[in-house]
Amino acid sequence: MNIPRTSFPRVVIIGGGFAGVALAKKLSKQEVQVVLLDKNNYHTFQPLLYQVSTGGLEPDSIAYPIRKILKDFPNFYFRLANVNEIDAKENIVKTNIGDLNFDYLVVASGSETNFFGNSEIEKHSMAMKTIPQSLNLRSLILENFEDALLTSDLKERNALMNFVIVGGGPTGVELAGALAEIKKGILPKDYPDLDTRMAQIHIIQSSDCILKGMSENASKKAEDFLEKLGVNVWKNVRVTNYDGKTVTTNSDLTFEAETVVWAAGVKGATIKGLDAEEFITRGNRVLVNEYNQVKGFNHIFAIGDIACMANDEFPNGLPMMAQPAIQQGEQLGDNILEFIEDKPMKAFSYKDKGAMATIGRNKAVVDLKNFKFQGVFAWYVWMFVHLFFLIGFRNRMVVFVNWVYNYVRFDREARLIIRPFKKRHKV
Numbered sequence: 001m002n003i004p005r006t007s008f009p010r011v012v013i014i015g016g017g018f019a020g021v022a023l024a025k026k027l028s029k030q031e032v033q034v035v036l037l038d039k040n041n042y043h044t045f046q047p048l049l050y051q052v053s054t055g056g057l058e059p060d061s062i063a064y065p066i067r068k069i070l071k072d073f074p075n076f077y078f079r080l081a082n083v084n085e086i087d088a089k090e091n092i093v094k095t096n097i098g099d100l101n102f103d104y105l106v107v108a109s110g111s112e113t114n115f116f117g118n119s120e121i122e123k124h125s126m127a128m129k130t131i132p133q134s135l136n137l138r139s140l141i142l143e144n145f146e147d148a149l150l151t152s153d154l155k156e157r158n159a160l161m162n163f164v165i166v167g168g169g170p171t172g173v174e175l176a177g178a179l180a181e182i183k184k185g186i187l188p189k190d191y192p193d194l195d196t197r198m199a200q201i202h203i204i205q206s207s208d209c210i211l212k213g214m215s216e217n218a219s220k221k222a223e224d225f226l227e228k229l230g231v232n233v234w235k236n237v238r239v240t241n242y243d244g245k246t247v248t249t250n251s252d253l254t255f256e257a258e259t260v261v262w263a264a265g266v267k268g269a270t271i272k273g274l275d276a277e278e279f280i281t282r283g284n285r286v287l288v289n290e291y292n293q294v295k296g297f298n299h300i301f302a303i304g305d306i307a308c309m310a311n312d313e314f315p316n317g318l319p320m321m322a323q324p325a326i327q328q329g330e331q332l333g334d335n336i337l338e339f340i341e342d343k344p345m346k347a348f349s350y351k352d353k354g355a356m357a358t359i360g361r362n363k364a365v366v367d368l369k370n371f372k373f374q375g376v377f378a379w380y381v382w383m384f385v386h387l388f389f390l391i392g393f394r395n396r397m398v399v400f401v402n403w404v405y406n407y408v409r410f411d412r413e414a415r416l417i418i419r420p421f422k423k424r425h426k427v
């Protein structure tokens with residue numbers, strides 16, 4: 001990989017997401033050599049993927065070059081590489097561009113969509129975990145409207161204008177809200193010759209409430225917001241299959257739909273070598289101790305979504321969210337330096353900063369530790385927090401300007417079919 005060996009210990013980080021970037025920022029100023037490997041040359045701000053899928057934002061405004069984030073650090077190296085295997089005994093990572101030795105390894109490979117082993121659903125439904133997937137979804141949504149315009153078969157037109165979102169977590173709720181706004185604000189303008197009232201948005205949740213991890217108030221209010229926007233909220237319904245045409249459930253309910261978005265769960269993006277049963281726990285996550293060390297190793301760590309750090313409060317591991325990832329990355333930066341100097345490391349303690357979700361313009365729910373609120377103010381808080389955590393001044397400005405423009409004009413400018421998508425060509 002053409003990375004010189006220096007007198008500094010080498011820390012290899014797999015993954016430039018929230019966790020990997022936070023760690024690299026912390027370590028790169030220190031007397032260690034940091035090598036970050038990622039299969040993309042950019043960091044993705046996943047919380048805004050749904051806005052890319054629905055034409056609210058261009059993909060470039062939620063992505064940022066990893067090299068640029070860490071450009072000022074002489075001990076930092078980035079390589080665009082897909083890590084295929086970890087040889088934990090020989091301290092080597094094996095990638096598509098060659099092998100690399102490490103003194104310390106940090107796995108921050110995040111998570112991927114969990115289809116719970118249903119290959120039919122995986123084949124026919126849309127995931128929204130990466131920018132290419134979000135662009136596929138954007139194209140599919142728009143292509144379906146174009147096709148709906150052409151067909152005189154009512155059943156076919158219905159299916160083209162039916163949108164089924166499986167999973168009532170923040171991703172599903174935010175996407176449903178955005179689609180409802182498209183139906184209300186964009187479709188009548190773009191397709192005056194189409195009866196856009198036929199467009200139906202369904203959100204299906206297997207349990208008895210949406211936004212399950214949030215407060216009861218947030219969940220009820222979000223449902224209320226969605227219903228006012230015309231979204232059909234189906235609770236206590238479990239999707240059992242989707243063959244590309246019909247969604248079947250554990251009840252009598254079925255849905256004919258050309259677009260099904262699977263937002264029902266994620267699982268750890270494990271890498272060969274650390275994927276054996278002894279390392280993996282619930283949700284395909286790598287079991288770590290309170291210092292983020294992988295079971296059985298002192299010098300191999302895992303942070304962020306991939307890491308399962310269980311404690312009394314979170315027996316199934318910390319939530320798979322940006323804050324635990326960032327906090328673990330930052331703390332591990334300090335701990336690795338302590339470890340190198342043979343000093344005691346500090347146990348990780350998660351500071352819960354709350355959760356939030358938006359359900360369209362002027363509507364959001366926010367749960368902070370001691371303060372829970374919903375409505376317009378919550379929406380402003382949601383926007384401020386997302387702008388604050390976006391990486392890069394340009395991205396913040398672009399997103400802000402887009403939001404103001406969309407708000408004032410009731411518009412979504414990025415409704416473009418840049419690369420047409422056919423369901424069989426999934427990435």
Ligand SMILES: Cc1cc2nc3c(=O)[nH]c(=O)nc-3n(C[C@H](O)[C@H](O)[C@H](O)COP(=O)(O)OP(=O)(O)OC[C@H]3O[C@@H](n4cnc5c(N)ncnc54)[C@H](O)[C@@H]3O)c2cc1C
Pocket residue numbers: 014015016017018019020037038039040042043044045046047048049050081082083084108109110111128129170171269271303304305306320321322323325356
């Ligand atoms: C649609 C959506 C909405 C979300 N909304 C919110 C929200 O509102 N609030 C919130 O807190 N959280 C939200 N999350 C969750 C949050 O984005 C994740 O918890 C967070 O990204 C985890 O950070 P991470 O660093 O562990 O992993 P990621 O950010 O996923 O980064 C992992 C990185 O590893 C790289 N990688 C993976 N495998 C390999 C490999 N084998 N070789 C090389 N590179 C590899 C990937 O390319 C990626 O860059 C959302 C997630 C999604 C998908």
